[in-house]
Structure formats: C-alpha cells, structure tokens
Amino acid sequence: MLKAILFDLDDTLLDWSGFSGEWPSLESVYLQRVYDLALQQGAVLEPFQRFYEAFRENTADGWREGRIHLGAPNLGTILVTSIEAVGAPAGLLSERDCLEAYQWRAVPGTRLFPEVREQLALLRERGLKMAIVTNAFQPMWIRDVEIEEHGLLEFFPDCRISAADVGYLKPHPAIFQAALDQLGVKPSEAVFVGDNPAADIAGAKGVGMQAVFRVTHSVILSEMIQPDAAIHSLEELPAVLDRLQPGWRG
Ligand SMILES: [Mg+2]
Structure with missing residues (x-):
C-alpha cells in the first residue's frame, strides 16, 4: 500500500x-557577506576577487569529483576551505558561521x-x-x-x-x-x-x-x-x- x-x-x-542565469553576480553577493564576516573577526585577507575565485574553483572541483564518485560537495565545507585559502586563520569561522553569513534565500525569478x-x-x-x-x-x-x-x-x-x-x-x-x-x-x-x-x-x-x-x-x-x-x-x-x-x- x-x-x-x-x-x-x-x-x-x-x-x-524564470531565473536569469546570472549566477556569478548573485553568488558574489552571498560570498561578500562571508568575506566581510571574516574581516570583522579580524582576519587579514587577500582581495575579495581571490576569495571568489578560490570558491568557484573549489566548487567546480567538488562537483567534478561528485559526478565521478557520487560523493556530495558541501557548501559549508567549501566556504571554510576557501576563506582559509585567502588568509583566514584555521578555525576562525565554522561552517555554520559561514552559512549563516551567506544567507541563502529564494532565488529571484x-x-x-x-x-x-x-x-x-x-x-x-x-x-x-x-x-x-x-x-x-x-x-x-x-x-x-x-x-x-x-x-x-x-x-x-x-x-x-x-x-x-x-x-x-x-x-x-x-x-x-x-x-x-x-x-x-x-x-x-x-x-x-x-x-x-x-x-x-x-x-x-x-x-x-x-x-x-x-x-x-x-x-x-x-x-x-x-x-x-x-x-x-x-x-x-x-x-x-x-x-x-x-x-x-x-
Ligand atoms: Mg531536478
């Protein structure tokens, strides 16, 4: 039954x-908030563009791996890895800190x-x-x-x-x-x-x-x-x- x-x-x-497909510009708004949080917490960081590129690269790698082995990429992990790659001290921001700052919402369109x-x-x-x-x-x-x-x-x-x-x-x-x-x-x-x-x-x-x-x-x-x-x-x-x-x- x-x-x-x-x-x-x-x-x-x-x-x-109805989504415009303008993913990069939408995403950069989310990412800017994570970057700003790390700055507020006292991190000395490389320019935002470097963080943005590190994030895009880590995300692409995660999905590439995922499509081969079916292990899922995880946004929280990628945010932490990427912010630490541009200078945030290890452990400064947790996955939850990053995801709360990211503030995902309904996507326009x-x-x-x-x-x-x-x-x-x-x-x-x-x-x-x-x-x-x-x-x-x-x-x-x-x-x-x-x-x-x-x-x-x-x-x-x-x-x-x-x-x-x-x-x-x-x-x-x-x-x-x-x-x-x-x-x-x-x-x-x-x-x-x-x-x-x-x-x-x-x-x-x-x-x-x-x-x-x-x-x-x-x-x-x-x-x-x-x-x-x-x-x-x-x-x-x-x-x-x-x-x-x-x-x-x-
Ligand atoms: Mg579907």
Missing part, C-alpha cells in the same frame, strides 16, 4: 525557468509550478507522507528558508534531505535510503517524482521505488532508463497513482 511520495525539488516542484500547492494538499489529505530529496550542495537547513518563502515548507514536516546532508548525490542509493528511513516506509510503499532521468528515475528504481518522470524541459530518455510513468504537471499524478498504486486513495 502506498504510504509516501518523495519529490525532487529543483525543476520538479520549483520552476527555475524562481517560483513554484502553479499547481504544486493544490496537488500537495490533495496528497496530504489522503494521509500520504511526503519528502523532498534534492541533489543540492547546500545543507537542507539553509534551503528550508528558501522553500518557506515559496510556501512549500508546511507540506514536508517529516523529511527534507539534501545531498550535502547525507554525503551522497542521487542516484546513489544512500540518499534514497536515508529518506525512506526518515519516513519509516519501505521502497515498495513509496513513489519518487523527479525531472532528472539518471539521478531521479534510475536512482529511485535502483532502490526498488516506482519512479514518475516529470517532464519540465526537453530531455531525451535513454532506453536504459524507463520511468513507470511520465507527467507534464503534478495534476496528472493522482491518475498515475491510480494505475501504479491502485487503492491509494484509501
């Missing part, structure tokens, strides 16, 4: 199509897909547990601020997991298993919904969950990765569940 639905976050619940809140409310009414499982390198507690701004937090009281928290990226089984454990459900009692064929669909099916592919942009599915269903809007999910998990409406 179906007990839980697990969702990917970005481009599954949260629509990034992003918004929930319009049907999301109504459909999540419907699933909640049926007594289903729900989780967010994201391949973010931000610890989830800083993304909580963002999803609260989007009005999403209330639907996920039980389980919100980012790759940074678990140390593994989807499709590694550990991140899916961590979510299932937190929800207290078996893979056969859960359905995963996501927009990334390799990370979400292959990953969820790899641990024994049914997987629903949310089509948000033009992705060509390889013959190796076949979802149990494909949807263009969460409005289609109840009918898909009728087919995959008959009796789920209780």
Whole structure:
C-alpha cells in the first residue's frame, strides 16, 4: 500500500525557468557577506576577487569529483576551505558561521509550478507522507528558508534531505535510503517524482521505488532508463497513482 511520495525539488516542484542565469553576480553577493564576516573577526585577507575565485574553483572541483564518485560537495565545507585559502586563520569561522553569513534565500525569478500547492494538499489529505530529496550542495537547513518563502515548507514536516546532508548525490542509493528511513516506509510503499532521468528515475528504481518522470524541459530518455510513468504537471499524478498504486486513495 502506498504510504509516501518523495519529490525532487529543483525543476520538479520549483520552476527555475524564470531565473536569469546570472549566477556569478548573485553568488558574489552571498560570498561578500562571508568575506566581510571574516574581516570583522579580524582576519587579514587577500582581495575579495581571490576569495571568489578560490570558491568557484573549489566548487567546480567538488562537483567534478561528485559526478565521478557520487560523493556530495558541501557548501559549508567549501566556504571554510576557501576563506582559509585567502588568509583566514584555521578555525576562525565554522561552517555554520559561514552559512549563516551567506544567507541563502529564494532565488529571484524562481517560483513554484502553479499547481504544486493544490496537488500537495490533495496528497496530504489522503494521509500520504511526503519528502523532498534534492541533489543540492547546500545543507537542507539553509534551503528550508528558501522553500518557506515559496510556501512549500508546511507540506514536508517529516523529511527534507539534501545531498550535502547525507554525503551522497542521487542516484546513489544512500540518499534514497536515508529518506525512506526518515519516513519509516519501505521502497515498495513509496513513489519518487523527479525531472532528472539518471539521478531521479534510475536512482529511485535502483532502490526498488516506482519512479514518475516529470517532464519540465526537453530531455531525451535513454532506453536504459524507463520511468513507470511520465507527467507534464503534478495534476496528472493522482491518475498515475491510480494505475501504479491502485487503492491509494484509501
Ligand atoms: Mg531536478
């Protein structure tokens, strides 16, 4: 019997199509606050541009490694490493200090897909547990601020997991298993919904969950990765569940 639905976050619940793509200028605002905190704490630092470059380099390295071994990069660790690389004494700023200063917020231009809140409310009414499982390198507690701004937090009281928290990226089984454990459900009692064929669909099916592919942009599915269903809007999910998990409406 179906007990839980697990969702990917970005481009599954949260629509990034309105984002300008101006990531470097947005990020430099966050990074400036971390740099300023180190200065306030008395550090003698190389110019900000050097910190910015060190951060970009360490982040790119972290993701490159992650894509090979599926170990997740972690924003907190990268911030500490990068600020220490430009002169902050070891231990001056903790990961938490850096992340609090960074002040991640909802990204301008992003918004929930319009049907999301109504459909999540419907699933909640049926007594289903729900989780967010994201391949973010931000610890989830800083993304909580963002999803609260989007009005999403209330639907996920039980389980919100980012790759940074678990140390593994989807499709590694550990991140899916961590979510299932937190929800207290078996893979056969859960359905995963996501927009990334390799990370979400292959990953969820790899641990024994049914997987629903949310089509948000033009992705060509390889013959190796076949979802149990494909949807263009969460409005289609109840009918898909009728087919995959008959009796789920209780
Ligand atoms: Mg996604």
